[in-house]
Amino acid sequence: MTDTTTTLAAAEATTPARPRIPRWMPLAGAAAAVAIAAAIVAPLALGGTQPTVEQLAAPEGGGLASGSCLALDAATIAAQEQAFAATVLEVGDDTVLLEVTDVFAGEVADRVEVTQVDAVSSDFSDVPFEVGADYLVGALDGTITGCGVSGADSPELRAFYDEAFGG
Secondary structure, three states, X not given: OOOOHHHHHHHHHHOOXXXXXXXXXXXXXXXXXXXXXXXXXXHHHOOOOOOOEEEOEOOOOOHHXXXXXXXXXXXXXHOOOEEEEEEEEEEOOOEEEEEEEEEEEOOOOOEEEEEXXXXXXXXXXXXXXXXXXXXXXXXXXXXXXXXXXXXXXXXXXXHHHHHHHOO
């Protein structure tokens, strides 16, 4: 007869023991997963980031009432500190909210708030904004430039902006 007890004991002694996972490790992993999910889901649930809004003033005493507008050219448009394309989102009693769709020059917020032109007292050198319409806007020192620099996004005005900014 053979003795098998020593053979089994020797085989068990050579099998490496499995390392033990600390009890806190699964809890830490679950907490990390919850934190990552919250970082992704929270901004989506709260509506994402809010657009930045900038205010520009209407031209003061410019245009036809103070003399006359010069002929529009690309150099005049290129001299603007801010130049952008925008779509009108809202028109209130005195204000207009524009959503910027393209920036040609300067730093411009996601949305721009401007004063609506009074059609009765206007000298027609400023821009009357209409909801849903697209505009090209130039500004200097935080004030919209009238006299044709800012206006409805027409092929003629767009050609000046393209020439001025290499579009």
